[in-house]
Amino acid sequence: MALLFPTIGCQLAFASLAIPMTATTRTPLPLAGRTALVTGAGSGFGRAISQRFAQDGARVGLAELSTEAAEESRRLIEADGGEALVIPTDVTDYAAMQAAVQAVTDRWGRLDIMVNNAGITIREAFLDLTVDAFDKVMAANLTGVFHGVRAAGLRMKEQGGGVIINMSSIRANVGGFIHTSYCASKGGVRMLTKAAAVELGPYGVRVCAIGPGVAETPLTESLLANQGALDDQLARVPMGRLGQPEDISEVAAFLASDDAAYVSGATLYVDGGEMTH
Numbered sequence: 001m002a003l004l005f006p007t008i009g010c011q012l013a014f015a016s017l018a019i020p021m022t023a024t025t026r027t028p029l030p031l032a033g034r035t036a037l038v039t040g041a042g043s044g045f046g047r048a049i050s051q052r053f054a055q056d057g058a059r060v061g062l063a064e065l066s067t068e069a070a071e072e073s074r075r076l077i078e079a080d081g082g083e084a085l086v087i088p089t090d091v092t093d094y095a096a097m098q099a100a101v102q103a104v105t106d107r108w109g110r111l112d113i114m115v116n117n118a119g120i121t122i123r124e125a126f127l128d129l130t131v132d133a134f135d136k137v138m139a140a141n142l143t144g145v146f147h148g149v150r151a152a153g154l155r156m157k158e159q160g161g162g163v164i165i166n167m168s169s170i171r172a173n174v175g176g177f178i179h180t181s182y183c184a185s186k187g188g189v190r191m192l193t194k195a196a197a198v199e200l201g202p203y204g205v206r207v208c209a210i211g212p213g214v215a216e217t218p219l220t221e222s223l224l225a226n227q228g229a230l231d232d233q234l235a236r237v238p239m240g241r242l243g244q245p246e247d248i249s250e251v252a253a254f255l256a257s258d259d260a261a262y263v264s265g266a267t268l269y270v271d272g273g274e275m276t277h
Contacts, residue, residue: 029057030257035108037061037100039091039148040118042069044217045167047076048245049115049252054082056253058113061104063089063097065118091118091144097151110159113256114152116145117167119185121219123178134181141185142192149196153205161204165255166193168209170271186211190267197265206264208255213271215243238273 036053040046041062047069050060054077062084064070070086077084085107089100104111119141122133145166156162169186171179190209197207214220214233224230224242234240251270254260269275 029055030253030259031113032057034058034112034256035061035104035110036113036115036256037063037087037104037111037152038115038117039063039089039100039144041073042066043073044219045212045215045245045248046115046117047073048249049117050084051077051080051082052246052249052253053113053256054084055080056257058256059083059085059108061085061087061100061107063087063091063100063118065090091116091147092139094147094151097144097147101151101155105155111152111155112162114148114156114162114164115167115252115256116148116164116189118144119167119219121179121182123182123223124180125178126180129180134184137181138185138188141182142188145189145192149192149207153196153200153203156205157200157203162206163256163260164196164200164205164207165252166207166209168193168211168267170211170213170269170275172211172267174275193267194265201264206255206260208260208263208265209267210248210251210255211267211269211271212248213237213243213269213274215245215247217245236274236277237271238276241272243270243272 031053036058038046038050038060041050042064050062050073053060062070062073067088074084074086087100087103090096101111120137122137149164152164166189168189171183172186172190175183193207193209200207247270251268
């Protein structure tokens with residue numbers, strides 16, 4: 001049986017589906033109008049996260065020990081149409097972290113997103129690891145994160161909310177040869193994230209963490225230059241490749257956005273499946 005449709009009815013039906021994309025119907029950038037502060041923003045994960053936040057509409061404070069590296073990140077962001085502010089910062093100094101938070105709020109009026117990414121590693125066998133070397137890693141990777149969470153948390157409590165993202169690692173869960181201090185520091189970050197989420201949640205502040213696997217960054221460059229070490233690492237990853245800074249920035253952008261509005265206290269592992277072993 002043939003079905004007959006009035007010509008005018010068809011025209012109206014199809015016309016109703018043709019919705020023009022105008023300024024009022026475009027999807028806004030997910031971080032439009034928000035401000036972020038990223039530590040260790042001069043390279044690796046920190047640079048990739050800063051660039052991604054800017055692409056998503058945020059204005060970004062680049063907290064970095066190396067001003068030269070931060071300036072290069074700023075140049076890349078501004079060349080792409082974003083807005084960034086270089087803030088020389090030593091995360092092991094709480095007063096410097098307070099100053100970085102203040103610099104962002106002085107410039108843009110508030111702080112919506114804090115990313116505690118700065119970190120170091122010292123690769124020594126356990127019995128060769130000195131107390132000074134252990135303390136140096138803990139100061140940057142754990143105490144530095146505490147400084148960022150506290151300074152940002154106080155500001156976000158005053159303004160009624162925000163998001164704090166800490167950089168942990170799969171080494172928070174899986175021990176590694178010659179990685180004693182790094183494993184200890186990242187395990188501390190994982191639990192600091194949980195504890196801070198409990199206390200800051202009532203103020204509208206979400207606290208999350210990202211746990212990367214091994215990725216190609218300046219922090220791993222010397223290790224992965226060894227072909228044997230590279231082959232061993234790839235053999236442990238079901239996806240058969242190393243992580244990239246952009247893999248981490250994608251997850252950071254999600255956690256910073258309203259799509260993750262009910263995510264707090266969690267660590268999201270981005271490791272190509274390595275922890276399935």
